[in-house]
Amino acid sequence: MPDTRENVMDAARWQQVKRVFQEALERPHEGRERYVSEAAAGDSSLEREVEALLAAHEDAGAFLASPTKGGATAAGDTDPAEVFARLQRALAGRYSIERELGRGGMAIVYLARDVALDRPVAVKLLPPHLAGDADPDQLLALDDAFRRLEQQDPEAADVVRLRFFAGLSVAETAHATxxxxxxxxxxxxxxxxxxxxxLRERGA
Known part of the structure; x- marks a missing residue:
């Protein structure tokens, strides 16, 4: 879907692409290409966009595999005070954490003060299952893509937040939403x- 990379897609167009993709995915694999062609009704751009998403679906493998619930994510923690306290303990002596600035993308952002330099800084707290050995460039690319998904499709972003970041099952996500x-x-x-x-479009 190259025309969504830098600009927000028209809402009606987004929903059209989404609907055709979702309906194609519910059909047998061998019938998807024909369905997309028929649903596009000569709209070659729509057909290409949906086909790109179907290919991404096939190639994604373990991408965004949900973490186990035992390792709760920072962004999905239900007790902000506990997250704040843990962060203060972890960064004691280096940064003085003052307050939460906001939540967006894949992280919680805090206002802090660099103790050595005596200046304000922003500290971004990633979920533990992302912060380990992940490639920084890929994390930044994923965070940017997720922010655009939040802007374009809040409902889909909510599901990602609950399924991936909070590690909820399909049933739990359905109940929560x-x-x-x-x-x-x-x-x-x-x-x-x-x-x-x-991410593939960006080479991440």
Missing amino acids: GRSERTVKREWAFARAWLYDA
Whole structure:
């Protein structure tokens, strides 16, 4: 979906691409190409966009594999005070954590003060399952793509936040959002394919 990389896609167009992708995915593999062609009805741009997402879905492998619930994520922690306290302990002597600035993309951002230099800094806290051995450039690219997904499709972004960052199951995500499990699966498949395609377009 190259025309979504730098600009927000028209909302109606986004929903059209999303609908055709989701409906194609529910068909047998051998019938998807024909369905997309028929649904596009001569709109070659729509056909290419959906085909790119279907290819991303096939190639994604373990991309965004949900972490186990035992390792709760920082961004998904239900007790902000505990996250704040843990961060203060971890950075004691180097940074003085003052307050949370906001949450977005894949992280929680805090206002802090560099103790040695006596100047304000921003500290970004990533979920533990991302902060280990992950490639920094890939993390930045994923964070940027997720921010654009949040802007373009808040519902799909919510599902990613709960399924991936908080490690909830499909059933738990459905309960938390008040949606059906089928809807959660459809949103997850679309968001995962879109994010994977976004990273692939950037070479990340």
